[in-house]
Amino acid sequence: MLKVSLAGVRAHRLRLMLTGLAIMLGVGFIAGTFVLTDTMQAGIDKKFAGSASKVDVAVLPKKGKVDVLPEEGPGGDRVPADLLTKIRALPGVTAVHGLVRGEAPLIGKDGKVYGDSPTRGLSVTDGPLQRYDIVAGKAPVAPDEAVLDERTAKRNGFKVGAVIRVLDAKGAEHRFTLTGLADFGVDSEVGFYGGVGFTPATAVRMTGERDPVEIDVLGGDQAALRDAVAAVAGARYDVLTSRALGDRLADAAGADTKIIRTGLLIFGVVSMLVSALVIYNTFAILIAQRMREMALLRCVGATRRQVFGGVLLESAVVGLAGSLAGLALGVVLAAGLLALVGGMNAEIPTDRLTLTPTAVAVGLTVGIVVTVLSALLPARAATRIAPVAALRSELEPGGGRFRLGWPRRILTVLFGVLGVGLALLGSLSMDKGETAMFVVAAGGALLFLAVIALMPALVRPLGGAAGALPARLTGVPGRLAVANARRTPRRTATTTIALTIGVGLMSLFAVVAASGQATVVANLEEQFPVDFQLHTQFSSAQTDPELPPALAAGLRARSELTGVVEMRRQEARVGGDEVEVGTATPAAFGRLLKPPVRSGSLADLKTGTVAVNETIAKHQGLAVGDTLRIGTGRGQVPLKVVAVFGGETSLSSYVVPESDFTRYFGAKGPWTIYVNVRPGTDPERALRAVEQVAQPYPTVKATSATAVKEQFTSAFDTMLMIFGGLLGLAVIIALFGIANTLSLSVVERTRESALLRALGITRGQLRLMLSVEAVIMAIIGALTGVVLGVAFGWAATESMADSSVFALPYGQIVGLMALAGLAGLLAAVLPARRAARTSVVESLSHG
Amino acid sequence: MTSTFTPVPPGSGAGAPPAPPAVVATEVAKVYGSGDAAVHALRGVSVSFAKGAFTAIMGPSGSGKSTLMHCLAGLDTVTSGRVTLGEVEITGLGDRRLTLLRRERVGFVFQAFNLVPTLTAEQNILLPLELAGKKPDRDWFDQVVEVVGLRDRLSHRPAELSGGQQQRVACARALVSRPEVIFADEPTGNLDSRSGAEVLGFLRSSVREMGRTIVMVTHDPVAASYADRVVFLRDGRIVSELARPTPDAVLDQLKALGG
């Protein structure tokens, strides 16, 4: 049987090659993911090992207290500064460095603080414990010297020797001479926000962080030193040798690599699923075409088991070949991607490609197992062929009829009802949020199963609909194509379902992204009908940054601007809870700020009253008319609740009148200011006016609503492009499926094609016929995908949040369909050429 | 309807047609492969087929009958020599011109697999006309359908028709477009004698009554006896001819060829 199987593979190698390609692409994606992430991880490990080797012993806060990097937030994740003095006093210690890390906002070229979040201030020593690479110039030694990370320097156009301005913790400006550029290593924070390096003492002064995040120690034997340091550090801190430090740092950074890997592998699984469909279809068709051969085998004495095993063996050979090619493809893909990433981001070192045994094992196993599993059903079908089939005259494959059997009907109805039911439940009647989204996802999966079961029955009507136009346009070839697409409903169904997966997910993402975008824009417009917003950088150290009090007056004085609204807030105690009490410029209520009021009225917000957010009200059991006591600078004050409001709003949970706020908490700058353009004023001029007013305050940033919208739009677009790209592979594999089905059909219909040629169909018309058939299949698949994707995009959007707005990205959906049609044309190129090339005479006589 | 087509006794047909020939082959040679593997399927065949005549081609298996027919019909290219269809010399024409020519001037009936399985009988019959973008002449169509006796089978697909019915559909298709020549390669090879007789009688009456020109390849002396003339091939050459053949005369001739 082995011989027969191998001969089978050889005889059908062309047809099997396309199957192999489908496996190759799927496995290539998975293997490529492994190679990419393994290589990145290896580079990171190496870099950290190198960096840690400069240290004999390091003291860090206990692991587990912090999950990301050891510098977020104050207090518990730092090492006390006095430990530094104690360690320095230990015998044998030759050098000690406490790594300082905090916020040190750099003022950029435009005179404003750089970035949305302050740049990080770091300590740089010039001693042997210097962990960062100085890539240009030299490390800072004097209190008025500093270094910058390369990217931040480049973005702001700062060269070595330039004078830079940095704000200290109190907001005072300091000037430094840029002595060099530093590479602060694989550090996501510095990567995002930029880093400024000072001498250790200056770093403490600038960031206001007395306690270091880590203490590095040099001095003789590592084990002995570790024990000595551990003795003074106590149990609250981890004392690590250089090796352990390297591992720990790499682990922390490796979390990112793992997330990348998991994310990519999800798309790999989608691709393999599509590959499985393509493989299943190919084997099913091959078995159907080799009916006689199989029957003959049975006639000459092959048992069912042997026939079954033979087919599976054939699939295993194909799976192995495809997987091996996939591994090679994966390495190439990863190399290409790394070259691309390496060009953009030099922080991740990637010297050598890493192909781990795990990657090889996973790739081969997945490839072979998926192939063999996909061939199981066709192999079983092969065993059902009766020996007498060899004697019957040739059967034309596919009667064009498909009767939906009872099992399929039951599955369709069951899954369909369940799927739609779950989707409606999740999107309409459940509380919005994660659970509802999971319910919708489950509904989507079930409905997809229902569609798979029903698809063969849908091929006829859908094929007719999709082919109506081409049949009109192209006449006979088009009509023959429609008939051909519909003649083997199961085959067409499986072929198109493979495309449905990719297109469905793509349109789902497109709808969710468009809806997300629409939601953001709608919320922005509804809640902040403002043109500009003034705010400070987002800082984790300063929990409640304030804008300068004079700013609002300056804005109100400008004729280009109108509707200046100041928003203030303050932490206070109500009962036993820390809550946020806020206020806004009185004129804003009912105009700029109009949250949905559930009971009472915001117009009643007078001295001695308060408006409460509905969530808080529900939680605290407050209603209009109740009185609550709030802790203020002047002691407990009783406040009467006059309104309960809801919605997504920038208002604090407790809102008091502005004059009361000042009385309770003293004069306080606003955390944000909203400004509108005066009607009839050029927005550009208004923007300049805002910028002029804000000019004296480097920490104040102005954002225009248009810019925010654009930011969101481009963020959504980027997300969509990445998802689209990753799903593109699944679509490509599905196209291989179309090409494969089509070329198998071409082989099957050789004689028919020859007959048509003899009767006067030109080569071009024959090619046209196959192209139309491919396009019809592509359109059926894409259409089903789009319908499912849009429906579940809607359901997902509805289930996400109350304020979600559904939006249909018409352009993208139409584009997706057009692309699918085009891709169908592409898939038909080779089979059509093959069909047109075969000789009429030969096919007629030897068919 | 079989009564319409009871075989006319041989020799009682119309007299020799005076019209110019429909198809002419001049010194046609066909070589498959090259060098040692070369097969000389036709070695200089010159023959002409008169308009309005029913000619049978016979000969032992492998003698080149199908090859000759394919060359005459423009389905295959010749190695040397010339073929003229009507006034057009088809040797040397490109694939596209040949295809269009076939579509308009030639009809085919093959031994099997004559019909496009996805089309109904009616659609199959009208296929060449549609390809040529011509409106079918409804009266003519009805007449042909009546003659082949397929009126109640028009909406059936090939899989739902018997072998004889399928061949008759093929004949109807060959006739509907009023081609200059109809080529038939063993059209009755797969049929029992009764169905075969139906098809043959129909072919002959289409020559007699509709003035068609038919060239038919066959192995069956009885089938050949329906023709006005039989041409015998052996080893790629025309070796003899028989006018107004009877089954016995044909059989004798075949025996003489050592077939």
Ligand SMILES: Nc1ncnc2c1ncn2[C@@H]1O[C@H](COP(=O)(O)OP(=O)(O)OP(=O)(O)O)[C@@H](O)[C@H]1O
């Ligand atoms: N495509 C081809 N390649 C090589 N040789 C061929 C090819 N087609 C036909 N031949 C050879 O040409 C010769 C004539 O073949 P042809 O099919 O014309 O015979 P035939 O008279 O129709 O035979 P039959 O009665 O069996 O149908 C044979 O020897 C055959 O082997």
Ligand SMILES: [Mg+2]
């Ligand atoms: Mg032959």
